[in-house]
Amino acid sequence: MAIPSEGEIIQIHSYKHNGNIHRVWQETMVLKATKNIIIGANERTLVIESDGRTWVTREPSICYFHAEHWFNIICMLREDGVYYYCNMSSPFVFDHNAVKYIDYDLDVKVFPDMSYTLLDEDEYEQHKKAMGYPPVIDHILKSNVDKLISWIQQRRGPFAPDFIEAWTSRYEFRRQLHENNDE
Numbered sequence: 001m002a003i004p005s006e007g008e009i010i011q012i013h014s015y016k017h018n019g020n021i022h023r024v025w026q027e028t029m030v031l032k033a034t035k036n037i038i039i040g041a042n043e044r045t046l047v048i049e050s051d052g053r054t055w056v057t058r059e060p061s062i063c064y065f066h067a068e069h070w071f072n073i074i075c076m077l078r079e080d081g082v083y084y085y086c087n088m089s090s091p092f093v094f095d096h097n098a099v100k101y102i103d104y105d106l107d108v109k110v111f112p113d114m115s116y117t118l119l120d121e122d123e124y125e126q127h128k129k130a131m132g133y134p135p136v137i138d139h140i141l142k143s144n145v146d147k148l149i150s151w152i153q154q155r156r157g158p159f160a161p162d163f164i165e166a167w168t169s170r171y172e173f174r175r176q177l178h179e180n181n182d183e
Contacts, residue, residue, distance in 0.1 A: 061077065
């Protein structure tokens with residue numbers, strides 16, 4: 001698997017279990033990339049939905065993808081604090097200048113005080129039947145919900161107190177370099 005370079009602008013492609021594209025984020029700047037982790041940032045990026053509708057993200061976000069965990073984490077930097085949107089998903093692959101993963105419907109929303117709520121359980125059950133999620137996927141996803149909640153409670157990974165500050169600083173630095181190179 002190829003690995004993007006720091007500062008490179010890539011896309012994020014979310015698919016559904018049946019192979020159909022779900023959503024595409026047009027531009028995300030790579031802040032760190034290894035074979036197991038990609039950390040990126042975006043702000044006011046165009047998002048294209050599977051039905052062709054488009055929208056633009058409102059706030060800066062730090063995105064965390066892991067090649068061994070069945071979730072990814074979007075850290076949204078808002079005026080009243082950091083909100084986290086965690087997608088239960090397949091581990092990512094990097095292919096043709098894009099981070100790609102399968103979105104498995106279940107989401108965990110984490111608030112600035114680190115309280116959280118599990119979302120879209122009905123959608124998960126509906127898609128599990130409609131797309132035929134095998135029992136092994138169901139088991140993996142449920143155990144990864146538990147792992148994710150453990151990370152939240154233990155303040156691990158993107159939930160660690162210094163994560164946002166470190167990666168926001170790196171984003172500002174990279175963005176300045178990018179803007180200076182464009183001049």
